[in-house]
Amino acid sequence: MRSRLRRPVSQLTAAVLACGLGATAGCGNQQENADSNQQADADLRRELGHRARQVAKAWERSPAAAAWRTGYHPTGAVTQLPRDGLRSKGENRAYQTGRFVLRAKLPAAEPKDGRVTWNRHESLTRPLAGAEETYQALADDSAGTHLTVTGAKLGDMRVSTSRGPATVPAWLFSLKGYDSPLKQAAAIPSKLPRPPIKKLVGVAGGVERLVRISADGRAVTVDVRLSGCHELAAVDEWETRSSVVLTTPLKSRKKDGLCLKRAKSQQTTVKLDRPVGDRAVLDARSGQPLTYETRLRP
Template sequence: MHIGGSRSVSLPVKIALITVGVATVSSCSSHKQVASGDADALAGRARQVAAAWDDSTAAAAWRAGYYPMGEEVQAPRGGWRSQADRQAYEQGDFTLRAQLPETRPKNGRVTWAGGESLTRPLVGADESYKALASGRVNGKSRLTVTSARLGKITLITSRGPATVSAWLFTMDGYASPLKQAAAIPSKPPRPPIGPAHGIPGFPINRLVRIAADGRSVTVVALHGVCKGESDVDVLETNGSVVLSDSVNDRKHGSNCTKQARLQQMTVTLGRPLRSRVLLDGYTGQPILYKGLRGLSQSGSG
């Protein structure tokens, strides 16, 4: 499938530093463009990853920690007043016209719907603001912060919805604040399995979205430009969901393995994700949420 608007990059690359067009496609658990030997290798690797994680101390640590799986920043109630304001937010185009709080509690609580809670250290208002205002300002900023205070935000985590300490930034022209989670996520556990060797394919770049019913996940993955129809394979167990980015279609020649593009793909699951660990079959690590901030979107699925 040709994905319009995607920009190619040479490999090897530092995936986290790429800014490219992201197109949306749907994906099923098939091997349409994968040679049978490569498909068997991918499937075998996914089984190894699932076996290593299921019932492991790493999985127990993951389920006991605080890992955001949804946006940690929430726009003012009612959303942005204009597309220009939305673009300013996405570009980090802010101006500070206030004295930010210099003190804060050292720790805050993350509380889940079932009553379970966890103590996590908090970032300061200054650090939180700098994370928002990370872009280059050209001329007068559209978004002006006039005050900040500590409050709460509700977001999606690996353990379901949670209420988290957050910095609430008041802005000119908005009746309600922009919220940014202040609790520092737990450090991911050390994977019980190392990365794959000798298996064609790429790591999953990031998690973008988990559907409200948990029956689908949207990820961004890296694919060769000569690859046929985009595909992410799925292996589900009681304890984990392993996603494997399918390999290049090599029939086009060796040059196709030297170029790649990021694509956004939605994968349907057999049952809700819930507390199962979402894993990358190539690296053997949990797939972390990063959203789409910093990636330009193009095309449609």
């Protein structure tokens, strides 16, 4: 298991440099404290590495792994922009912040279920969100530059999933000024399987969500959950035949007993030895598989 982030100059190194440039009465204490902090960081990293191996072992051949392989779990974007993308920075910001205006009557009658189909001729019937529910998953209707929806019809789109690329029922929203539609997957994802291992408690941080998997499958971008008292030391991965387990050891930012308590997220990318493929990407702390965030819930 390897670190994939360049670590900053350690607290120990900083203390040694400071004392070398000008010795003070506090240098010995500073170096002892830095040494102690560095040892604590190393101990935590080893513990999380052991936890990653436990999660991978528990996941292998578990009911959770079977459910993951047979369900519909998006691991890539469930929205597809019009062909050639949006025309301006303002409209891109409108899309990112959900600023849509509806200037059409959305279909009231639609099928309750649809089929998700994979390349291997496998398929799965999933309940579908209606046009109104799918539109609301996109829209905020706030003021400012916006995108105008002029109609909607049911079609399909390609989505990356835990079982590979799939053709998924989708609502195709016509936008004013565009020749091709904005597509939003309508199939509701399967419920995430229950982890086969108990959640690790008493350790800060953890992977919050999957952001993207690169086209070649060898890079995974995630959001890491932090408090204002910590910074990300590294992201480590433990790869097996059936899973990729991510650990996120943190370092304390505490100074003079004070730190910001507000939680935040940090986005980072992890490079893998081989493509993700149909392996589950797991958070070591929760034991839970990571999926692409969507507002259409099971």
